[in-house]
Amino acid sequence: MSEEDKDVTAESAAEKEAKAQAAAEARAARAAARAKAAESQENAESAPKPPSPKQPMLDRIVQILQQEVGPGTVEEAVINELDRHLPTLTISPFRWLETANLLKTFPGLELTYLRNVSGTDHETHLEVVYHLISLTDKQDYCFKVKADHELPQIPSVTGVWSTANWNEREIYDLLGIEFIGHPDLRRIMMSDDWVGHPLRKDYEPLDPEV
Structure with missing residues (x-):
């Protein structure tokens, strides 16, 4: 080389x-x-995370409900950070109607506007979600009420917020939750002879082609 x-x-x-x-x-x-x-x-x-700016709102409403309605009224209270730090409370179904009346009339709360009602099947239980707003101070809250999967019953709040009327009928129709005290609880989307509730996760249509 x-x-x-x-x-x-x-x-x-x-x-x-x-x-x-x-x-x-x-x-x-x-x-x-x-x-x-x-x-x-x-x-x-x-x-440690800094406290939510709406934590005082949540603490205050929990205190009001526990004092005015009674212990055990609030089953869970959290801040939903993904939804504008929305104060979100889960209310006992046995205390829901009394709670609803208080939310609408209590000074400083006055949640007079029911913006939306929806229902969900979580398999282990059913749940109804209410979004309420105070037109006085423009504050809004979310309230959840759970129902047993086998015998789902929740008190109707149509007498508190008339907006709930058709919403509750739709949830009854699609999820089978019975709203006790509703003035006209019947199907609103499916035909009267429809079998089952289409949004239940255990729903099996009689005709798979439908």
Whole structure:
């Protein structure tokens, strides 16, 4: 092998070594960056979250309901951070009608506008969700009431908010929740002879083609 060829071979080996060294350094840098990011995320997760700006609203309404309606009225109270930090309360079905009347008339609450009512099948239980707004101070809340899957019954609040009338009929029609005290509880979407409730997760249509 000529001296020139030896020089080329030596240069190629040096280049390969340099490239390997650069690749190793790049891998080490990426690993260090990942470790730093993971550490930062861990520190962020372990750091205490600042309180929600609407936590005082939630604490106040829980206190009012526990005092005015009674202990056990509120089954759960949370801040829904994904929905504008919306105060969200789960109310005992046995206290729901009394709670609804209080929410509409209690000074400082006056939740006179029922914006929406919806129902959901969670398999283990059914749930009705009410979104209420105070037109006085423009504050809104969410209330949930659970119902037994086998015998789903919830007090009707049509007498409190007339808007609930057709909403409750729709939920009764599609999920089979009976609203006790509703003035005209009958199907509103399906025909009167329809079998079952189409939004129940255990619903099996008599005719799969329908």
